[in-house]
Amino acid sequence: MNVWSSLALIALSAASAHQSADAAxxxxxxxxxxxxxxxxxxxxxxxxxxxxxxxxxxxxxxxxxxxxxxxxxxxxxxxxxxxxxxxxxxxxxxxxxxxxxxxxxxxxxxxxxxxxxxxxxxxxxxxxxxxxAQIKPIGPYLVTSNRSSCCSWSHRVLKTPKTGRAMDANDTIATIEVKAPTGSGGSAQCKIQATVQDEWNAVVEQTPKLLSLCETYGTSVVITSPLSSR
CATH class of the missing domain: 2.40.128 (Lipocalin)
Known part of the structure; x- marks a missing residue:
């Protein structure tokens, strides 16, 4: 093999290695x-x-x-x-x-x-x-939403921790479970479970838009929440 053939092979190998690196x-x-x-x-x-x-x-x-x-x-x-x-x-x-x-x-x-x-x-x-699956702020709170099944969603209302750590599930003040209507003309079912009932009552009074989370499947909904027992 002459020197030109060797150089050509070296150049071809270098080009191939460059292409492989780009692909990787x-x-x-x-x-x-x-x-x-x-x-x-x-x-x-x-x-x-x-x-x-x-x-x-x-x-x-x-x-x-x-x-x-x-x-x-x-x-x-x-x-x-x-x-x-x-x-x-x-x-x-x-x-x-x-x-x-x-x-x-x-x-x-x-x-x-x-x-x-x-x-x-x-x-x-x-x-x-x-x-x-979805995340958004409502007032001073952060709301995460997960699809629980084909016909239900779970919303979690979080408040910012007092310390400098990252916000997580431990900062939940309420969970809102919404189930789709089971029949034609029926209403969705919304169950609200608060970590601290008195705190949740005050939160809803200050940020009523949180109750719109119950309207995942429309405005026809039956709500069961700590507010119901007030």
Whole structure:
């Protein structure tokens, strides 16, 4: 084999290795703008060779050309087969959170970790851990919703813990179970179970919109709750 053939083989091998490396690693970039003008960039890199998924969040302050890395997080593809991440303003305060999904069940319910990003001091803290199909704020509370079965939903009303730990199921002040009507013209059944009845009564008086969670299947609903015994 002459030297030109050898060089051609080396070049071909190098090109093949480069293509293999590209195929073994994928990258996705998402950008969002906060209400204060700061910008966030989430880069998700999937390394098929090491079987890992990496997330990196960069923050750019208005008027600055440089960015700061506020968060790095990683998953293994084995432990988080349905893993992924996105930027979403979960609590509707104008600043996007990092929402990291790890795994999902047979239905729409998945397990998540949510990090709250603070553009002022360029930090990120673990804010929520738990599972849900839907999540939204109602007043000062965070509500997670899971599909319990084909014909029922379970809503969990959470309050922010007094300590700096992440919010989880231990911060539940009430669960709201809603079952679909069983027949034509029937009403849905909504059962509210409060952790502390007196506290829930006060909560509903201050945030009556929470009772709209009973209307998962429409406004025709029979409600059983701590309020019923007042």
């Amino acid at each position: 690693e994928t990258r996705h970039v998402e950008q969002q703008r906060n209400s204060d003008g700061s910008r966030l960039q989430l880069t998700t890199t999937v390394d098929l060779v090491r079987q890992q998924r990496h997330f990196s969040v960069e923050l750019q302050i208005p008027g600055q050309s440089t960015t700061s890395t506020v968060l790095r997080h990683a998953q293994t593809l084995i432990d988080a087969p349905n893993g992924g991440a996105t930027l979403s303003d979960i609590d509707a305060d104008g600043v996007f959170e990092l929402v990291v999904r790890s795994f999902c069940g047979a239905g729409p319910n998945c397990s998540y970790t949510i990090f709250k990003i603070n553009p002022t001091n360029t930090t990120a803290t673990r804010w929520f851990e738990g599972g849900y």
